[in-house]
Amino acid sequence: MKNKIGDYMKTTFRTDLAMELQQTLTDNTGVEAFSEEEGGITTTWVKVTNQAGAEKIGKPEGNYITLESAQMKENNLEAHELLAATLADTLRQLSDMPEEAAVLVIGLGNRHVTPDALGPLVCEKLLVTRHLQDDVPVDYMGKLRSVCALAPGVMGITGIETAEIVRGVAEKVSPDLIIAIDALAARSTSRINATIQISDTGINPGAGLGNKRTPINKESTGVPVIAIGVPTVVDAATLVNDAMEKILECVKEHATEEDSIFSMLKNIGGQNRYELITEMLDPYAENMFVTPKEVDAVIERLATIIAEGLNIALHPGLEGAVYS
Numbered sequence: 001m002k003n004k005i006g007d008y009m010k011t012t013f014r015t016d017l018a019m020e021l022q023q024t025l026t027d028n029t030g031v032e033a034f035s036e037e038e039g040g041i042t043t044t045w046v047k048v049t050n051q052a053g054a055e056k057i058g059k060p061e062g063n064y065i066t067l068e069s070a071q072m073k074e075n076n077l078e079a080h081e082l083l084a085a086t087l088a089d090t091l092r093q094l095s096d097m098p099e100e101a102a103v104l105v106i107g108l109g110n111r112h113v114t115p116d117a118l119g120p121l122v123c124e125k126l127l128v129t130r131h132l133q134d135d136v137p138v139d140y141m142g143k144l145r146s147v148c149a150l151a152p153g154v155m156g157i158t159g160i161e162t163a164e165i166v167r168g169v170a171e172k173v174s175p176d177l178i179i180a181i182d183a184l185a186a187r188s189t190s191r192i193n194a195t196i197q198i199s200d201t202g203i204n205p206g207a208g209l210g211n212k213r214t215p216i217n218k219e220s221t222g223v224p225v226i227a228i229g230v231p232t233v234v235d236a237a238t239l240v241n242d243a244m245e246k247i248l249e250c251v252k253e254h255a256t257e258e259d260s261i262f263s264m265l266k267n268i269g270g271q272n273r274y275e276l277i278t279e280m281l282d283p284y285a286e287n288m289f290v291t292p293k294e295v296d297a298v299i300e301r302l303a304t305i306i307a308e309g310l311n312i313a314l315h316p317g318l319e320g321a322v323y324s
Contacts, residue, residue, distance in 0.1 A: 014235045016184035017197055018046040018064035021057045031057055039082050042068040043090075060217075062201035065090050072230075072305065073193040073298045080305050087196060087228075087309030094200045094226055095177055099145065099316050102130070104175035104223075106166055106216070107151035108182035108205050115232040115291040118299055118306075119181040120151035125307035127315060130173070145314050148173055154205075155213070162205050163214035163221070170221045178225045180216050181306060185289065186231030187238060192291070193298045196230055196306070203227035230302050233289040 015021060022033050030053020035044040046064040048054050054061050067086060071079035097103070105126055107119030130148040152158065152165040170178060180203050186192055202217025202225040217225050292298065 014185050014238070015187035015231075016229060017066060017186055017191065017195065017231060018048075018057060018059050018199070019044045019066045019197075020187040020191075021059065022046050025056055027056070029053065029056075039086075040069055040071060040079065041083065041086055042066075043086070044068070060201040062199060063094060064197060064199045064201075065094070067196045067198075068191065068194060070194050072196070072302060073292075073294075075297075075301065080301065081308075083196075083305050084308040084312060087198070087306065088312035090198050091179075091226065091309065091313040094198060095224075095313075097145075097177060097314075101176040102146040102174065103148075103314055104166075104170060104173055104178045105147065105149040105310065106162075106178060106180040107149065108162060108180055108203070108216075109151075110154045110157070111151065114295050114299055115289075116154075116183045118183045118230055118232065118303055121299065121303035122181045122307045122310070123149040123151045125303055127311045129315070143316055145316065147314050148175075161214050163216050166216050167221050170223050175223055178216070178221055178223050179228065179310065180225055181228045183233070184229040184231040185233050185235065187234075189234050189239065191231055192234055193230065193232060193295070193302060196228065196302075199227045200224070201227070203229065228306060230306075232295065232299065233291045235289050239290060 019033070022028070022031055025031060030048065030050045032047040032049060033044065035042060037043070044066040046057075046066070048057055048059055048061045048064070050061065067083065067090070069079065069083060072083060105123060107121070107123035109116040109119040111117045111120035126147065126149050127144075128147050128149050129144045130146045132144070150165075150169055152160075152162050152169075155161055158165070166178065166180075182203055182205060184197065186195065202215055202220075204215045205213045214220060216227075
């Protein structure tokens with residue numbers, strides 16, 4: 001049966017973004033969505049309310065919040081501060097953590113592959129305090145929550161399922177919440193490095209790239225998991241499909257509805273066209289993913305935004321004092 005959570009990526013565009021999946025639905029039963037814009041940041045909230053909605057969208061029941069801004073990939077400190085503060089507010093809404101709650105941050109991905117290095121880079125920039133709880137200065141009492149971080153690497157390097165590592169660490173450090181950061185895949189090229197998705201349903205490492213890994217969620221770790229991700233790649237079929245869209249727009253300006261070639265191309269709808277392109281590319285580029293050429297600098301900026309958003313959200317009383 002198509003559109004089950006486990007099989008969804010086989011039959012549709014490759015994307016990890018709930019908002020992109022929701023936009024493809026013709027029936028929104030079981031899936032709620034709304035958007036708002038403020039300060040140049042568009043926030044879209046997608047809520048999967050039941051199992052029927054989960055099967056339609058290919059995502060577990062829960063909340064998926066997306067922050068979009070072209071300023072994420074620009075060198076604009078003021079915009080980045082606003083993005084970090086907005087991310088912090090969103091995290092507070094999803095987690096509702098008491099001040100004494102302990103948090104484990106997991107940086108997923110391969111630090112040796114730039115588009116996949118977001119998680120490890122965030123961990124490097126994070127204010128970790130678990131080891132300082134007995135030595136906190138008086139001025140910072142009540143302002144620093146217990147936070148620890150780990151970048152476990154990928155199974156191709158460690159030979160161990162990431163979920164197994166996270167579960168073992170969680171059993172040892174006993175966090176009240178796990179926050180997992182990972183690079184994602186998107187359907188739209190405009191959202192690459194310009195979108196942050198936050199969800200309270202956990203994460204499937206590598207799902208957007210077609211890799212099947214054990215989910216990191218409350219069921220697998222015993223601890224609630226919030227996932228934060230940024231789409232850093234888009235697959236080759238999507239690029240070709242977008243190019244065809246632009247070609248159709250150009251052809252439309254110089255053709256009539258009766259022209260056979262235009263009619264044929266127009267009648268090949270979005271999903272059918274994508275599947276056709278995927279078949280044409282296979283086996284040459286079907287598994288090819290593309291990222292912008294300036295990805296090194298952009299990933300560094302994104303890691304800073306996310307790390308500072310986490311610092312603000314996790315450490316009460318430090319807002320406005322941690323961004324650098």
